[in-house]
Amino acid sequence: MAGNITLTMIKPEAMRNNVAGGILKMIQNEGFKIIALKMKQLSLAEAEEFYVVHKGRPFYDELVKFMTSGPIMAAVLKKENAVEDFRDLLGSTNPEAAGEGTIRKAYATNLTKNAAHGSDSDENAQLEASFHFSEKEIFG
Numbered sequence: 001m002a003g004n005i006t007l008t009m010i011k012p013e014a015m016r017n018n019v020a021g022g023i024l025k026m027i028q029n030e031g032f033k034i035i036a037l038k039m040k041q042l043s044l045a046e047a048e049e050f051y052v053v054h055k056g057r058p059f060y061d062e063l064v065k066f067m068t069s070g071p072i073m074a075a076v077l078k079k080e081n082a083v084e085d086f087r088d089l090l091g092s093t094n095p096e097a098a099g100e101g102t103i104r105k106a107y108a109t110n111l112t113k114n115a116a117h118g119s120d121s122d123e124n125a126q127l128e129a130s131f132h133f134s135e136k137e138i139f140g
Helices: 012-016 020-029 044-050 060-067 082-090 103-107 122-132
Strands: 005-010 033-040 072-078 116-118
Touching: 005 020, 005 082, 005 122, 012 020, 012 060, 012 072, 020 033, 020 072, 020 082, 020 103, 033 122, 044 060, 044 122, 072 082, 072 122, 082 103, 082 116, 082 122, 103 116
Parallel strands: none
Antiparallel strands: 005 072, 005 116, 033 072
């Protein structure tokens, strides 16, 4: 399935702003199939584990605090060339630099509260999908 899936997390600020449905609609309109979906609250330990690659960077503590500040919606998306296509749909991490028609241009608040996460490689997509979902929870 490598190359055909990616993981997204709709972040707490987007959940608080009630725009998850709009984000999911954008995803589906771009031809992605949602093959796993759940809403959950990340614990401190889960957020630290998920973002361990950023540990030691200046934004790490703020990111972990933000990601545990409310529920997230995690989803596994399926499409040919899923990682690259979804990162294109997400837009720049900085919403001010994000292109028109991207999720972050439409829904992000700022650099930290940038609406959604997207896997950055096929390998990480597999790891991140298994972080949130068991094999029995992925239907695709």
